Amino acid sequence: MSLTQKLINDGNAAVDEMLAGVLAAHPKHLRLAAPRAVVAQNGPRPGKVALVIGGGSGHEPTFLGFVGKGLADACAVGNVFASPPPQPCVDAAMAADGGAGVLFMYGNYAGDVMNFDMATELLEMEGIEARTVLTTDDIASSADPAKRRGVAGNVFIFKAAGAAADLALPLDQVERIARHANARTYTMGVALSACSLPQTRRLNFDLPSGEMEIGMGIHGEPGIRRGALKPANAVADEIMDAILAEMNAPAGAKVAVLVNSLGSTPLMELYILYARVAERLAAANLMIHSSLVGPYCTSMEMAGASITVMHLDDELTQMLDHPCDCAMFRVG
Amino acid sequence: MSLTQKLINDGNAAVDEMLAGVLAAHPKHLRLAAPRAVVAQNGPRPGKVALVIGGGSGHEPTFLGFVGKGLADACAVGNVFASPPPQPCVDAAMAADGGAGVLFMYGNYAGDVMNFDMATELLEMEGIEARTVLTTDDIASSADPAKRRGVAGNVFIFKAAGAAADLALPLDQVERIARHANARTYTMGVALSACSLPQTRRLNFDLPSGEMEIGMGIHGEPGIRRGALKPANAVADEIMDAILAEMNAPAGAKVAVLVNSLGSTPLMELYILYARVAERLAAANLMIHSSLVGPYCTSMEMAGASITVMHLDDELTQMLDHPCDCAMFRVG
Numbered sequence: 106m107s108l109t110q111k112l113i114n115d116g117n118a119a120v121d122e123m124l125a126g127v128l129a130a131h132p133k134h135l136r137l138a139a140p141r142a143v144v145a146q147n148g149p150r151p152g153k154v155a156l157v158i159g160g161g162s163g164h165e166p167t168f169l170g171f172v173g174k175g176l177a178d179a180c181a182v183g184n185v186f187a188s189p190p191p192q193p194c195v196d197a198a199m200a201a202d203g204g205a206g207v208l209f210m211y212g213n214y215a216g217d218v219m220n221f222d223m224a225t226e227l228l229e230m231e232g233i234e235a236r237t238v239l240t241t242d243d244i245a246s247s248a249d250p251a252k253r254r255g256v257a258g259n260v261f262i263f264k265a266a267g268a269a270a271d272l273a274l275p276l277d278q279v280e281r282i283a284r285h286a287n288a289r290t291y292t293m294g295v296a297l298s299a300c301s302l303p304q305t306r307r308l309n310f311d312l313p314s315g316e317m318e319i320g321m322g323i324h325g326e327p328g329i330r331r332g333a334l335k336p337a338n339a340v341a342d343e344i345m346d347a348i349l350a351e352m353n354a355p356a357g358a359k360v361a362v363l364v365n366s367l368g369s370t371p372l373m374e375l376y377i378l379y380a381r382v383a384e385r386l387a388a389a390n391l392m393i394h395s396s397l398v399g400p401y402c403t404s405m406e407m408a409g410a411s412i413t414v415m416h417l418d419d420e421l422t423q424m425l426d427h428p429c430d431c432a433m434f435r436v437g
Numbered sequence: 438m439s440l441t442q443k444l445i446n447d448g449n450a451a452v453d454e455m456l457a458g459v460l461a462a463h464p465k466h467l468r469l470a471a472p473r474a475v476v477a478q479n480g481p482r483p484g485k486v487a488l489v490i491g492g493g494s495g496h497e498p499t500f501l502g503f504v505g506k507g508l509a510d511a512c513a514v515g516n517v518f519a520s521p522p523p524q525p526c527v528d529a530a531m532a533a534d535g536g537a538g539v540l541f542m543y544g545n546y547a548g549d550v551m552n553f554d555m556a557t558e559l560l561e562m563e564g565i566e567a568r569t570v571l572t573t574d575d576i577a578s579s580a581d582p583a584k585r586r587g588v589a590g591n592v593f594i595f596k597a598a599g600a601a602a603d604l605a606l607p608l609d610q611v612e613r614i615a616r617h618a619n620a621r622t623y624t625m626g627v628a629l630s631a632c633s634l635p636q637t638r639r640l641n642f643d644l645p646s647g648e649m650e651i652g653m654g655i656h657g658e659p660g661i662r663r664g665a666l667k668p669a670n671a672v673a674d675e676i677m678d679a680i681l682a683e684m685n686a687p688a689g690a691k692v693a694v695l696v697n698s699l700g701s702t703p704l705m706e707l708y709i710l711y712a713r714v715a716e717r718l719a720a721a722n723l724m725i726h727s728s729l730v731g732p733y734c735t736s737m738e739m740a741g742a743s744i745t746v747m748h749l750d751d752e753l754t755q756m757l758d759h760p761c762d763c764a765m766f767r768v769g
Contacts, residue, residue, distance in 0.1 A: 107646035110629035110740055112706040114668040119705060122669075126708030129715040130728050165704035185705075297442035303705070314439035336446040337454075369701030369738050372497035372765075373451060373517075373635070374444040376458030383461040396462050399765075400732070406701050406740070408442055433704075433731075435767060 108306040109406065116304035120162045120184055127169055131432040134173045138200030141182040141193035147174040147430075148201055154270040154279045155179065155201035158263055159194060159221075160211045161186045163302075164323060167259055167402040168211075170433025176267035177210075177431075178203075181224075185302050185405070186324045188216035194224035198235060206276035207235040210263055210283060212255025236276065238266065238283040242292040242413065244351050245320025245329050250288075256323050257365040257402035258290035258413040260434070261425065268427035286421055291351050292363075293344045294411030296321035297334065300368060300404050319343060323367065323404040337374065341381035344412045349389055354416045356390035361425055363413040366400040370410050375399065382412055394422060401434075440638040441738065448636035452494045452516055459501055463764040466505045470532030473514040473525035479506040479762075480533060486602040486611045487511065487533035490595055491526060491553075492543045493518045495634075496655060499591055499734040500543075502765025508599035509542075509763075510535075513556075517634050517737070518656045520548035526556035530567060538608035539567040542595055542615060544587025568608065570598065570615040574624040574745065576683050577652025577661050582620075588655050589697040589734035590622035590745040592766070593757065600759035618753055623683050624695075625676045626743030628653035629666065632700060632736050651675060655699065655736040669706065673713035676744045681721055686748045688722035693757055695745040698732040702742050707731065714744055726754060733766075 113119045124143070128135055138144040149155060158168045159181030172180045178201035183189035198207045207228065211217045218239070225235040240255030240262050247253045255262075265286035269279040296318045299308035309325045312318060317340070320328030335343075354360065364379045366372075375398050386393055394417055402411070415421065428437030445451045456475070460467055470476040481487060490500045491513030500512045510533035515521035530539045539560060543549045550571070557567040572587030572594050579585045587594075597618035601611040628650045631640040641657045644650060649672070652660030667675075686692070696711045698704075707730050718725055726749055734743070747753065760769030 110646065110649070110666055112627075112629065112669040112672060112702060112742060113709055114670050119709065122712055123705045123708040126710070126712035126715070126730075130708065130711050130730050163703075163705065165708075170704075295444075297444065314442065317442070334442055337444040338446050340444060368703055369740075370444060371495075371700055371735055371737050372502075372732070373455045373495065373737070376455040376462065376497075377445055377451065378458070379462050380454055380458035383458070398458075398462050400704070403703055405703055405705070408701075408738070410444060 109301040111303060111306060113303050119303040124182060134432040139193065139196035141189055142179065142196035142200060143169060143172055143182060144179040144197060144200040145172050145174065148178050149203040151203050152205050153203040153273055154205045154276050155198060155203055155207045156210065156267050156270045157198045157201055157207055158210050159189050159197065160217055161188060163405050164402050166433035171263055171431050173429060173431030175271045175427060175429030177263060188220045191220050191223040191227060194221050195227045198228055202233055207233060208266060208276065208279055208283065209235055209237045210240065210266055212259060213239040213241045213253060236280050238280060238287060240287050242287065242290040243322065244291050244347060245293045246322060254322055256292045256294065257363055257411045258292040260363060260401050261290050261361055261413065261415045262286045264429065265421055265424035267429060268424035271427060282424060289416040289421065290413060291348045292411050292413040293320055293347055294367060294409060295319050295340050296367065296407060296409040298408035299325060300407035323402060337377045338381045341378050345382060345385040348414050352414060352416050354391055359392045359394040359417040359422060360386060361415040361417060362393055362396040363401060364398045365402055365411045365413065367407040367409040367411065368403040369406045369408045372399065375410060378410055395425060441633040443635060443638060445635050451635040456514060466764040471528035473521055474511065474528035474532060475501060475504055475514060476511040476529060476532040477504050477506065480510050481535040483535050484537050485535040485605055486537045486608050487530060487535055487539045488542065488599050488602045489530045489533055489539055490542050491521050491529065492549050493520060495737050496734050498765035503595055503763050505761060505763030507603045507759060507761030509595060520552045523552050523555040523559060526553050527559045530560055534565055539565060540598060540611055540615065541567055541569045542572065542598055544591060545571040545573045545585060568612050570612060570619060572619050574619065574622040575654065576623050576679060577625045578654060586654055588624045588626065589695055589743045590624040592695060592733050593622050593693055593745065593747045594618045597753055597756035599761060600756035603759060614756060621748040621753065622745060623680045624743050624745040625652055625679055626699060626741060627651050627672050628699065628739060628741040630740035631657060632739035655734060669709045670713045673710050677714060677717040680746050684746060684748050686723060691724045691726040691749040691754060692718060693747040693749060694725055694728040695733060696730045697734055697743045697745065699739040699741040699743065700735040701738045701740045704731065707742060710742055727757060
């Protein structure tokens with residue numbers, strides 16, 4: 106099989122070279138606190154809970170792009186599809202610490218849990234209280250909500266927690282809002298192609314032309330079913346059937362919507378999906394309060410998309426509408 | 438050869454279905470004035486020059502995404518890689534007309550020139566003065582600047598003209614600034630794969646694995662040379678050598694930079710390129726005033742990237758920094 110065409114220099118240096126580019130491109134938003142630990146230029150702010158996110162690279166603009174005023178205070182940067190080790194998590198937290206505690210937020214993956222938990226213990230030895238809220242929005246990844254993976258819904262969940270922290274709410278409240286946001290956020294994706302690591306440039310799984318995999322994870326984790334590639338509306342319907350059943354929101358409820366590219370799927374296709382998602386939400390008497398369409402949580406150059414719906418209430422609406430100004434994401 | 442995997446319903450309906458999704462997702466920014474004619478919700482504004490952009494679809498967020506306060510007032514939407522016919526251009530212009538004249542801006546392609554010129558004649562019969570500034574930023578497309586194609590540099594050039602119009606400058610001045618912006622904007626791209634039309638889902642040219650084409654256009658127009666895919670820094674150097682030679686800016690000059698994805702090239706690779714671009718600009722004693730990194734002018738799912746540098750002066754700096762609030766692009 107041929108190697109994936111990538112604009113890189115050295116697969117093993119790709120993350121560090123990307124990071125150099127991100128820091129060069131966003132000097133008003135980001136600075137390097139320590140190796141693989143990026144902190145917002147705006148901060149730390151005394152008395153404010155520090156929201157620290159992170160995880161493997163390859164999902165850009167997740168996670169680096171969501172660091173900035175009103176959202177995350179810092180980010181720990183792992184290798185491609187690999188958790189950061191404890192040290193960058195500690196360094197990110199200490200650089201962002203405002204004396205009101207640290208909230209770690211990241212997707213529910215075993216490697217991330219292990220490394221951030223170790224970071225939490227190291228911070229405790231420094232006298233810094235750190236808590237964790239895992240994102241678990243991928244409804245295709247397990248029947249048990251607690252065992253689900255965190256995927257594109259991250260952007261809404263991090264946004265809600267970041268707003269709570271920016272409003273100077275205490276750690277208990279920021280944690281509560283983060284858990285509440287996560288519990289009301291539902292994502293399912295569809296993959297149309299594999300992707301490949303920069304180190305190998307070889308596809309990380311095989312998905313024959315003409316087929317799709319519903320529910321595939323953002324590192325190529327197996328989905329719910331594989332079958333013939335269907336028209337966009339049928340794909341959107343299959344995903345929306347699952348989301349609407351899980352969400353079980355009453356008529357008249359407000360939602361936020363994200364139609365996300367997994368990497369190489371262009372805006373044209375995302376907007377075709379969005380049109381169907383909007384029709385389905387209207388048919389269910391749900392009101393779209395805000396929406397995002399574009400690459401927000403990617404899997405390198407994987408083809409495919411995910412749909413996220415967040416079931417809003419007044420508090421979550423306030424948190425999503427709260428201004429933020431990040432390297433790669435702005436609201437307000 | 439296998440068909441490209443796309444999330445569409447019907448290739449012939451893809452543009453209209455995309456447009457329905459765009460209008461559904463951006464009701465605060467956009468409304469449909471007539472078939473394939475999209476106008477900003479903000480407007481028309483009496484006494485303001487109407488900036489009307491447009492061209493073929495398949496380059497999203499170009500052109501639709503740049504409609505909104507402070508940038509374009511309206512947009513005519515063509516089929517994929519095909520100029521809009523005259524009627525949507527006329528309809529877009531009439532919906533945006535504020536009584537101070539219309540400026541059409543679009544990339545220099547024969548089909549677009551023919552159709553927008555016919556629209557200009559039709560508008561004259563309605564008593565509306567319309568002028569045209571073609572974008573010609575692709576330095577790989579011809580040795581003669583007047584014969585060059587317009588590509589990703591559009592975003593800077595449209596931005597400058599849109600700011601001038603938003604500042605209520607008269608048509609003469611808006612046109613002058615648009616021409617000045619275009620003359621100082623330099624783009625070159627590199628393709629790593631072909632793309633395919635939704636109607637056929639067949640690759641529009643053949644680019645073997647392991648090869649790249651420097652200077653390829655955003656519809657697959659032939660580039661300067663084809664050769665082995667090189668490391669990102671070598672690719673950036675080849676492009677920057679050409680741009681810096683053309684631009685010939687004095688030490689200490691300010692520039693704006695865009696590293697653009699042609700579709701499926703992820704942010705990781707764009708930022709690796711950006712790091713090298715920033716090094717090259719620093720070595721030439723040029724100051725980066727602002728930068729954009731991401732998909733701004735795409736070619737469906739083509740792999741590859743382009744680099745744009747705009748040579749700023751005080752006037753262009755003011756125009757780029759002027760706030761805008763568009764469906765898919767914001768400044769300030």
